[in-house]
Amino acid sequence: xxxxxxxxxxxxxxxxxxxxxxxxQFGLTGLVNFGQVAFYAIGAYTSALLTLAGVPxxxxxxxxxxxxxxxxxxxxxxxxRLREDYFAILTLGFSEAVRLFLLNARELTNGPIGLSGxxxxxxxxxxxxxxxxxxALVALGAVLAFALCQAxxxxxxxxxxxxxxxxxxxxxxxxxxxLAFRLTAFGLGAALAAVSGSLWxxxxxxxxxxxxxxxxxxYAWMAMIIGGPGSMRGTVLGTVALVGVLxxxxxxxxxxxxxxxxxxxxxxxxxxxxxLIVLTVYFRRVGTRRSRPG
Amino acid sequence: xLLVGELVHLxxxxxxxxxxxxxxxxxxxxxxxxxxxxxxxHPDFMMVGAYATFAYNVGLGLAFPAAAALxxxxxxxxxxxxxxxxxxxxxxxxxVQLLIVSxxxxxxxxxxxxxxxxxxxxxxAVPLQRPWVWGPVRxxxxxxxxxxxAGGLVLAVHLLxxxxxxxxxxxxxxxxxALCQVSGVDTGRSRLLMWAIAVLLGAVAGVLFGLxxxxxxxxxxDLIILIFAATILGGIGSPYGALAGSLxxxxxxxxxxxxxxxxYKEMLAFGAMALCLMFxxxxxxxxx
Numbered sequence: 001x002x003x004x005x006x007x008x009x010x011x012x013x014x015x016x017x018x019x020x021x022x023x024x025q026f027g028l029t030g031l032v033n034f035g036q037v038a039f040y041a042i043g044a045y046t047s048a049l050l051t052l053a054g055v056p057x058x059x060x061x062x063x064x065x066x067x068x069x070x071x072x073x074x075x076x077x078x079x080x081r082l083r084e085d086y087f088a089i090l091t092l093g094f095s096e097a098v099r100l101f102l103l104n105a106r107e108l109t110n111g112p113i114g115l116s117g118x119x120x121x122x123x124x125x126x127x128x129x130x131x132x133x134x135x136a137l138v139a140l141g142a143v144l145a146f147a148l149c150q151a152x153x154x155x156x157x158x159x160x161x162x163x164x165x166x167x168x169x170x171x172x173x174x175x176x177x178x179l180a181f182r183l184t185a186f187g188l189g190a191a192l193a194a195v196s197g198s199l200w201x202x203x204x205x206x207x208x209x210x211x212x213x214x215x216x217x218x219y220a221w222m223a224m225i226i227g228g229p230g231s232m233r234g235t236v237l238g239t240v241a242l243v244g245v246l247x248x249x250x251x252x253x254x255x256x257x258x259x260x261x262x263x264x265x266x267x268x269x270x271x272x273x274x275x276l277i278v279l280t281v282y283f284r285r286v287g288t289r290r291s292r293p294g
Numbered sequence: 295x296l297l298v299g300e301l302v303h304l305x306x307x308x309x310x311x312x313x314x315x316x317x318x319x320x321x322x323x324x325x326x327x328x329x330x331x332x333x334x335x336h337p338d339f340m341m342v343g344a345y346a347t348f349a350y351n352v353g354l355g356l357a358f359p360a361a362a363a364l365x366x367x368x369x370x371x372x373x374x375x376x377x378x379x380x381x382x383x384x385x386x387x388x389x390v391q392l393l394i395v396s397x398x399x400x401x402x403x404x405x406x407x408x409x410x411x412x413x414x415x416x417x418x419a420v421p422l423q424r425p426w427v428w429g430p431v432r433x434x435x436x437x438x439x440x441x442x443x444a445g446g447l448v449l450a451v452h453l454l455x456x457x458x459x460x461x462x463x464x465x466x467x468x469x470x471x472a473l474c475q476v477s478g479v480d481t482g483r484s485r486l487l488m489w490a491i492a493v494l495l496g497a498v499a500g501v502l503f504g505l506x507x508x509x510x511x512x513x514x515x516d517l518i519i520l521i522f523a524a525t526i527l528g529g530i531g532s533p534y535g536a537l538a539g540s541l542x543x544x545x546x547x548x549x550x551x552x553x554x555x556x557x558y559k560e561m562l563a564f565g566a567m568a569l570c571l572m573f574x575x576x577x578x579x580x581x582x
Contacts, residue, residue, distance in 0.1 A: 089332050089334075272401050276395070
């Protein structure tokens with residue numbers, strides 16, 4: 001049981017990084033990013049591929065972050081000037097294009113079979129201590145990211161980002177370079193997603209394209225909406241709540257014995273759909289929410 | 295000579311794909327113009343049409359034309375009810391909220407279909423056909439039906455938009471919903487009719503898709519990049535643009551397979567969509 005709780009805590013830590021990234025983009029800056037999973041996937045695959053090729057883990061993870069930021073700048077430059085729903089569609093399309101690339105570029109990514117045997121750092125402590133030390137690493141990452149985002153939200157930069165979210169015309173009139181600020185927020189969120197992806201790849205020790213479907217993005221959206229967009233503390237609470245609920249559905253198959261794995265998965269997806277709708281109705285001001293930092 | 299033959303063959307395939315894309319993209323563009331949000335669940339109306347037809351055709355054993363008619367009618371009822379409930383009746387406003395709701399609707403539609411019909415590919419019960427061959431052009435009867443039905447429907451939408459009172463109202467609603475309302479137009483009812491047209495076009499596209507390929511719960515979702523790319527290339531909100539965008543995209547993607555492996559089609563379509571938004575955000579044919 002304690003092993004299970006440790007696994008749950010590790011998953012929470014990894015997810016917190018992903019949702020914090022989304023919250024910097026949407027909660028602080030108002031960027032409707034529907035492709036957060038793309039940067040998570042880029043971080044995971046880059047880190048996995050490079051460590052398998054013998055590159056030290058830290059360097060590989062840094063490369064993943066670099067590549068994700070580069071991709072976010074390319075996607076952002078083409079669309080951040082446009083209306084928010086164009087941006088939403090383009091980021092969603094980007095994440096599907098990345099997944100299809102991972103699925104089809106067999107020479108590089110091994111296609112649908114994916115990459116296995118991704119080394120887990122800190123394994124030197126031997127079995128048993130292994131999971132605990134990795135959790136410590138994830139927790140350290142999550143705490144650092146939380147502190148960074150909290151500091152960002154309270155800084156003059158964070159204030160500018162909120163001003164752009166609430167009224168970009170006014171921010172522009174005050175001489176703020178809106179595109180540059182949006183790119184900064186988008187890139188920062190992508191970097192956090194890449195760190196999260198890299199931590200995930202080295203935790204589960206394998207990557208397959210199926211781990212990077214759009215549902216990852218929408219889990220993150222649900223966690224952010226539950227916690228209240230713009231609030232970093234809310235993000236952490238929302239993520240813990242969502243992971244708790246979702247993981248407890250694992251036990252559903254012990255209760256409803258008639259459901260096989262496929263049907264159970266489909267039922268979970270229907271629950272995501274309903275959850276998205278209900279949360280959007282309940283927090284009617286998603287996107288116009290003005291919350292104080294912290 | 296060989297290359298010319300290959301090009302003609304690819305062009306025919308491209309036009310076939312374009313005709314399916316156009317049906318979906320015209321409906322998407324129409325709903326974007328009138329309801330003012332990007333309906334991510336729109337491609338899933340194709341899936342609903344295809345599986346409803348499948349249920350009558352294979353489940354109940356009806357002949358394909360009868361099954362298609364009943365299936366499209368059922369899909370119309372389901373689709374319009376879903377769109378009305380989720381997009382018109384929920385107390386949400388704003389394009390981002392509606393966009394998130396449409397993602398929820400898409401998750402629900404696809405996975406309800408998965409629960410009912412399973413994940414493995416399904417096919418309509420239609421007899422196998424021998425293609426007619428004219429030089430490099432090979433067409434089956436199903437493909438000719440596809441082209442005829444798609445062409446006919448696009449023409450019908452054109453006549454509806456340009457010649458009827460409803461068409462005038464829909465175009466006016468896309469321009470200014472507030473002005474429409476003060477002029478005494480029943481915008482709620484017109485919006486409902488718009489959903490009916492969009493769902494109908496999508497459902498027919500789904501049935502035609504199933505006639506030429508296979509059915510899967512993700513068949514609509516998997517086309518999402520292509521459909522949105524066609525819509526954006528044509529200038530989002532413009533049904534005529536969507537038709538042109540579909541033709542450009544369908545034919546170019548087929549030609550591209552001469553030099554680029556076919557698996558990368560979606561990535562090319564995504565690239566085209568991104569470049570188009572960067573340099574010509576109103577579409578290839580719109581003003582700047």
